[in-house]
Amino acid sequence: MIGIVDTYILAFTKLRTRRIRTILTIVTSGLLFSCVVAALLLSQGVFHSINQFNKLGFGQRYIVQATPTTPIVAFYDSQSAKQSVEARATQLYTQTVAAKTQEAKKLGIAYDSSSDEKPLQTFSGPNDTTSTTLNGATPTAQQALSEYFAANPAPGAQSLKAISAKYHPTAFYSASSVSVGGSFVTMRSGEENFSTEASSSSTTTSQSIQNDVLQNGSLEFASESLVQPFLLPNARSLTKNSAAIPIALPYTAAERDLGLTPLPGTASSSQKLARIQQVYKQAASIRFYGCYRNGTSMSQIQSAVTTASEIAANKNNKNYQKPNLIYGLPAANLCGQAPVASDTRTADEKSMDQKQAQFNAMFGINTTPDQLKMPFQVVGIIPAQQDKASSDSAAGILQSLVGSSLSGNAAIPQELYNELPTPLRTQYTSVLTKGDALSAGNTAPSYYAEFSNATDARNFINDASCSPQAVSCSGATPFVLSAFGSNSIALKDLRQKISGALRYGAGIVIVLASIIMTTTLGRMLADGRRETAVFRATGAKRIDISAVYGLYTVILSLLVAAFALVLGTGVARIVDNYYWRTVTIQAQLAYGGSDPHLRFRLFSMTASILLVAALAVAVGIVSVLLPLIRNVRRNPIQDMRDE
Amino acid sequence: MAILKQADDIQIEAFLQLFGDDVSAAIQSIQSLAAKTHAHAKPVLPTNKKKIISVRSLTKEYTTGRTKLQALQDVSLDIYEGEFVAITGSSGSGKSTLLQLMGGLEKPSSGTVTVDGVEFGSMSDRELSRFRGQMIGFVFQFFYLQPFLSLNKNIEVPGMFAHSKREARMERVKELAEAVGLNERLNHLPKELSGGQIQRAAIARALLNNPRVLLADEPTGNLDSTNGTTIINLFEKIRQQYGTTIVVVTHDYKIASRADRQINLRDGLII
Numbered sequence: 001m002i003g004i005v006d007t008y009i010l011a012f013t014k015l016r017t018r019r020i021r022t023i024l025t026i027v028t029s030g031l032l033f034s035c036v037v038a039a040l041l042l043s044q045g046v047f048h049s050i051n052q053f054n055k056l057g058f059g060q061r062y063i064v065q066a067t068p069t070t071p072i073v074a075f076y077d078s079q080s081a082k083q084s085v086e087a088r089a090t091q092l093y094t095q096t097v098a099a100k101t102q103e104a105k106k107l108g109i110a111y112d113s114s115s116d117e118k119p120l121q122t123f124s125g126p127n128d129t130t131s132t133t134l135n136g137a138t139p140t141a142q143q144a145l146s147e148y149f150a151a152n153p154a155p156g157a158q159s160l161k162a163i164s165a166k167y168h169p170t171a172f173y174s175a176s177s178v179s180v181g182g183s184f185v186t187m188r189s190g191e192e193n194f195s196t197e198a199s200s201s202s203t204t205t206s207q208s209i210q211n212d213v214l215q216n217g218s219l220e221f222a223s224e225s226l227v228q229p230f231l232l233p234n235a236r237s238l239t240k241n242s243a244a245i246p247i248a249l250p251y252t253a254a255e256r257d258l259g260l261t262p263l264p265g266t267a268s269s270s271q272k273l274a275r276i277q278q279v280y281k282q283a284a285s286i287r288f289y290g291c292y293r294n295g296t297s298m299s300q301i302q303s304a305v306t307t308a309s310e311i312a313a314n315k316n317n318k319n320y321q322k323p324n325l326i327y328g329l330p331a332a333n334l335c336g337q338a339p340v341a342s343d344t345r346t347a348d349e350k351s352m353d354q355k356q357a358q359f360n361a362m363f364g365i366n367t368t369p370d371q372l373k374m375p376f377q378v379v380g381i382i383p384a385q386q387d388k389a390s391s392d393s394a395a396g397i398l399q400s401l402v403g404s405s406l407s408g409n410a411a412i413p414q415e416l417y418n419e420l421p422t423p424l425r426t427q428y429t430s431v432l433t434k435g436d437a438l439s440a441g442n443t444a445p446s447y448y449a450e451f452s453n454a455t456d457a458r459n460f461i462n463d464a465s466c467s468p469q470a471v472s473c474s475g476a477t478p479f480v481l482s483a484f485g486s487n488s489i490a491l492k493d494l495r496q497k498i499s500g501a502l503r504y505g506a507g508i509v510i511v512l513a514s515i516i517m518t519t520t521l522g523r524m525l526a527d528g529r530r531e532t533a534v535f536r537a538t539g540a541k542r543i544d545i546s547a548v549y550g551l552y553t554v555i556l557s558l559l560v561a562a563f564a565l566v567l568g569t570g571v572a573r574i575v576d577n578y579y580w581r582t583v584t585i586q587a588q589l590a591y592g593g594s595d596p597h598l599r600f601r602l603f604s605m606t607a608s609i610l611l612v613a614a615l616a617v618a619v620g621i622v623s624v625l626l627p628l629i630r631n632v633r634r635n636p637i638q639d640m641r642d643e
Numbered sequence: 644m645a646i647l648k649q650a651d652d653i654q655i656e657a658f659l660q661l662f663g664d665d666v667s668a669a670i671q672s673i674q675s676l677a678a679k680t681h682a683h684a685k686p687v688l689p690t691n692k693k694k695i696i697s698v699r700s701l702t703k704e705y706t707t708g709r710t711k712l713q714a715l716q717d718v719s720l721d722i723y724e725g726e727f728v729a730i731t732g733s734s735g736s737g738k739s740t741l742l743q744l745m746g747g748l749e750k751p752s753s754g755t756v757t758v759d760g761v762e763f764g765s766m767s768d769r770e771l772s773r774f775r776g777q778m779i780g781f782v783f784q785f786f787y788l789q790p791f792l793s794l795n796k797n798i799e800v801p802g803m804f805a806h807s808k809r810e811a812r813m814e815r816v817k818e819l820a821e822a823v824g825l826n827e828r829l830n831h832l833p834k835e836l837s838g839g840q841i842q843r844a845a846i847a848r849a850l851l852n853n854p855r856v857l858l859a860d861e862p863t864g865n866l867d868s869t870n871g872t873t874i875i876n877l878f879e880k881i882r883q884q885y886g887t888t889i890v891v892v893t894h895d896y897k898i899a900s901r902a903d904r905q906i907n908l909r910d911g912l913i914i
Contacts, residue, residue: 006803009796016791534787537748538801539776539852541769637748 002544011551025520030563037568045604062457066479068154069472077472089119089144154444155478167460169449173223176445181434182294191332213410224415235379246416248380269585286378291335297369300338335373517623542632557620561613576603692723701754714740716911729902736908780849784861788833795829819847839870
């Protein structure tokens with residue numbers, strides 16, 4: 001058989017014939033393969049970067065959040081529960097009215113039973129029908145509900161452990177809302193804003209109260225493991241040194257507490273990134289106080305504010321009579337009890353008020369003011385949850401893919417909190433867990449199960465989740481299950497889908513490239529029939545001819561592969577250079593900029609592109625087979641004669 | 644007059660009387676007669692020459708659709724070692740077909756071709772290719788050099804297929820280039836040469852493996868008369884220098900007249 005060097009010499013000359021066709025083949029086939037190369041490099045780059053960023057958050061953890069139906073929802077979904085609670089509320093109302101009447105008589109104070117609202121409201125329906133519904137605002141309805149919730153708690157950690165057992169969970173966590181059963185506000189600049197607090201009783205809650213991280217439902221105790229990705233590196237020492245309640249603040253709250261004006265919507269990504277890095281850098285310096293007040297303490301503050309306002313308004317009104325008991329405002333930085341500013345009550349009035357207080361206390365109405373100033377130390381920043389407006393944008397999609405976040409609430413890492421000195425912790429806990437059974441009925445803790453892999457987590461969600469559309473969940477599916485913290489599970493699926501799409505794309509490219517190369521090589525062989533005849537006449541065997549055209553095909557395919565590699569790599573590089581800064585900023589935003597040096601590169605070199613090159617060569621070889629077999633079987637002299 | 648010498652059993656005098664001074668017509672008649680005499684039934688065997696090509700009852704049919712074309716009909720002939728034979732005839736007479744069959748490039752419909760005692764029909768395609776590479780050299784009317792190979796590489800091509808040693812090949816290329824007068828042009832591409840030079844290069848290529856038989860199909864058909872003469876002279880020189888048997892298919896009476904013997908074909912038959 002012809003030697004390899006000679007084969008190369010003859011094969012190489014073929015590349016020089018029909019140059020335009022050869023170049024067109026290299027360009028068209030190379031373009032097709034370059035698409036695969038570019039897609040491969042870019043997808044590798046994206047996934048590599050996602051992996052890098054995922055290390056910052058929950059991206060490499062597979063956590064499933066289990067949300068039970070809150071007891072109040074379960075209650076409203078059960079006709080029998082409603083009947084039972086309504087009956088109990090009615091019974092309590094009757095008993096309370098009777099007891100109050102008797103006790104008022106005993107104490108010698110006035111009591112009007114109509115001041116106690118009935119627990120059931122009656123509504124007129126069509127066709128002269130009537131229906132009743134529980135008035136949850138009434139004390140007896142609330143008591144009946146509290147009893148019901150205590151007897152029918154939401155599914156808890158044990159239920160989660162039981163239903164997740166066969167999916168091999170590795171750890172369990174929980175998070176529950178802090179419910180103080182009173183007022184709990186941040187002391188901005190270390191001081192209470194009494195006017196704001198006073199207004200919080202009105203139906204329109206002020207913006208500052210709404211945004212307060214200490215507001216009921218906005219703060220939760222969470223297992224440290226759930227907050228861990230967002231904790232500052234020195235969270236533990238910060239807690240220990242400050243003896244304050246450790247708290248991971250949502251980004252916007254931290255920004256506000258640092259006295260930074262929120263950036264306008266038109267701010268550039270670079271500005272956003274710079275801001276977020278600034279917030280992260282300064283977060284450890286945020287220490288603030290919260291002021292807890294129970295209902296009585298809050299009432300006294302509100303009384304002080306409104307009375308002062310009334311007095312000022314009636315300054316020139318000679319007929320205005322000041323209240324007998326006037327409360328003043330405590331020092332703004334103390335979170336203290338409202339002092340009595342003026343008490344002109346007679347002895348009888350004081351006696352009556354004392355009896356009324358005694359009466360109220362007997363029926364569960366606490367009249368003793370209680371307040372506590374509690375320090376908080378920021379130990380973490382929770383990335384802002386993506387807002388709705390940006391969720392459809394490319395940046396929003398990226399953030400949702402790579403980002404990690406909690407529910408958007410501030411969180412007290414439970415284990416860090418437990419490291420506080422016992423006396424302090426006892427004092428704080430007494431406030432932070434004051435929520436009554438009723439408030440517990442409105443909010444149920446969330447539970448979390450962690451898995452070692454996406455498959456187990458996904459299977460658990462698919463098999464054991466109650467439908468999110470279900471009014472209430474019970475029985476074998478007591479929880480609505482969802483991926484928590486990040487889209488790591490979806491990301492894994494997405495990666496598989498992209499890999500699949502790449503395979504399909506590669507398949508299409510192979511088919512198209514095969515058609516192009518088969519056509520080109522077929523034409524090349526047809527054009528070379530005379531030459532084949534000459535070779536045969538000069539002693540070439542069929543295998544020699546095959547070797548020459550085979551090597552020609554390999555060289556052509558290698559050129560296609562080289563073109564594809566260069567072009568694909570170039571395109572991927574250009575895309576990367578063009579977009580990586582923007583994408584890095586978006587990714588940093590998603591992670592709170594905790595590692596400002598981390599870059600989201602869209603390009604990552606991978607040995608897999610050599611597979612694409614091998615594929616191109618394989619396509620060429622396969623493409624030449626049929627025309628070549630046909631060619632060597634032909635009678636070369638016949639071809640020569642035909643020409 | 645070489646033809647006349649070989650056709651020693653022909654009554655030359657009678658022909659000369661018949662045609663008078665019209666030598667050309669006389670030669671053609673003599674050629675025809677001589678060919679008939681040589682080709683029909685029994686070839687004439689030179690007393691001291693070895694048969695190198697032997698064709699027996701050779702028939703070749705081509706089928707085009709439903710039409711069958713009889714390119715050669717029952718042709719038998721012998722060619723002797725060192726002979727210079729011209730195959731002549733009008734277009735379509737089957738002379739190129741005969742040459743290709745003698746070179747083993749085509750398979751006969753019936754009959755046999757034997758070269759140097761080896762009958763082609765008994766050989767596989769591989770064996771035949773090897774045999775052809777070593778024993779037979781081809782020269783074509785249109786030269787068929789590789790346009791993007793330099794002359795030395797073009798001449799080297801048969802050596803590539805014969806798997807001969809590179810150094811030996813290079814030596815042989817130089818020797819042949821010298822022989823055909825192209826030693827100054829070895830690094831040129833074919834497009835840089837004249838038609839005559841290209842054909843000489845093609846002849847050198849055909850001779851690379853030192854074949855015992857050189858088959859040339861209209862070697863001067865694409866050349867002017869000067870270059871044509873040069874080629875004929877070259878054939879003579881080759882025969883003298885290497886003892887190569889030369890079979891030339893030609894329309895060119897100048898070549899035919901220089902041949903030792905002419906074989907004239909008409910409608911696939913030797914006449």
